Amino acid sequence: MAHEPFIARGFRPRSSRMVDARRLPPGQYETNDFPVLSAGPTPRTPLARWDFTIRDADGRSVRWSWDEFQTLPRDTPTVDIHCVTKWSKFGTKWEGVSVDALIAAAQSRGVASGPFVRAFCDGGYTTNLPLIDVTGGKAWVAFGYEGAALPPEHGGPARLLVPHLYFWKSAKWVRGLQFAPNDNPGFWEQLGYHNHGDPWHEQRYQGDP
C-alpha cells in the first residue's frame, strides 16, 4: 500500500497474543472456536438420499451413493482454514476423499474434464473454482472432522475442503462438481465477494487485488 497506515489512537494489541504470524494471512486472527456461517437454514439430507455427482459440460456424469463413496480411498488432511469473516483456525483434522481421486475415477468412466468447476450443494449454494485449485492434492470432499462425522451445521454429511482459499469456497452440504468451459461466479461470488479468494493475497471482496 502506498498510503501511510492510520494508527488507531490508544489501540494496543493484547499482550497475550502468541500467534505464529507466518501461519496467519493478512487481516486474520486465530481462533480456537469453529464459528458457523451460512446464509440460510441448515439442510438435512438423509444418507440414504445423499449422492455425489461429477458431471461434464456435455452432461455425462458419474454418481456415487453414500455407501459407494465410503469405499473410495481416504485421506486425513490436517490443515489451517481461513474464513473471510477474519477468523483462522490452525491444525484442523479432516477425513475425506481427494478431489484428485474423484476426478480420476470420473475420467476413467468417460467424464471429460474442464478448466473450471462449480460445486453444487443442498440448499442451492454454489461456488466456482479453477480446476487447478481443486487438483494436485489441494482439495477434498470431507465427511469426517476431528475423528467424528462432520456435523450438519459445519456442512455434513459432506463438504468441499479447499483450505488454501477462503472457507466460503469449501462449500457445505456439497453434492457434486460440474465441469465448465467458463468461469461462472457462484453464490457469494455474485454478491460482492472475490472470484478467487486467496487469503494470502487478501482477496476478500470484488476489486481486491
Next chain:
Amino acid sequence: MSSDIKAIPEAAVPARLEWHVARVLDVLNETPRARTLVLDVPQWPGHRAGQHVDVRLVAEDGYQAQRSYSIASPPEDRTVSLTVERLDDGEVSPYLVDELRRGDGLEIRGPIGGYFVWDVAVGGPLLLVAGGSGIVPLMAMLRRRARADASARAAVPVRVLYSARTPDDAIYRAELEQLTDPPLVEVAFTFTRSAPPTWTGYRRRIDRTMLESVIWPPSAGPHAFVCGPTVLVESVASLLVELGHAASRVRTERFGPTG
C-alpha cells in the same frame, strides 16, 4: 430440497472497497456493554439495510486487527452508525466500546454483504428474530421501513422477536417499544437470564411454542431474517423450516463467539 437460495446478481461490478478513515461524530451508550458509533465516512457509496463493514485497527508497532460490524443506520442517513457489543476477551470490541471517543478516526471499508439485506422493494411481511447484538442489522431494516412512506409501511407489516439476557441488555429497547404499532409493527421480547417481577412477557430461550405464537404463519409468506449467536440461529432457522416456512425465505447471519 425443494427450496433453494438464489443469488440476486448485481447490475454492475462494484469497484474496489477502499479503506477510509471515518470520523467519530458521536458515541451513544446503548447498554452497559454496547455503544453506537456515529461515523462520518468520506465517499460513502451508500448501503442497504442488513449490510456490514470491516473495521481495521493498526497499533503503533504496525500490528493490525480487522473485524466486521453490522450497520445499524438506515440507508437514508448521512452518517453511518455501528453498534458494537463488548466481548470481554475480544481484541477489537473493547477498544471500540471503551476507548474510542468523539473526534477519533476509525478505518473502515464497505458496505459488504448482498444476501442478508432488505429494502422496501422486497416487500413484506417481515419477520425479524434476533439474539443479543444480532438485533443490529435488523434495526437497520426497521429504521428503513419506518422512514418509508405510509403506503410502503402498510405493505410491510413486521413482527420482531428479540431475545436478550436481561432488559438492560436489550439494545434499542426504548426505540423498539416506541416503534411498536400493532397490528403493523409488533415487537416481543424474551429475557433469558433475568427480568423484574413486573415483567409479564417471555423469560426463556426461543422455542417452538414461542415462535408459533409470535411469528407470521407460513401462509403469510414472510421474509424472515434471523441474526444472533450460532445456537439461536441454528435453532430458530430449523424451527421455521419445520413450521413450514420455505428455506429460501429464511436468511441468516450468525455471530461467532469471537471479537
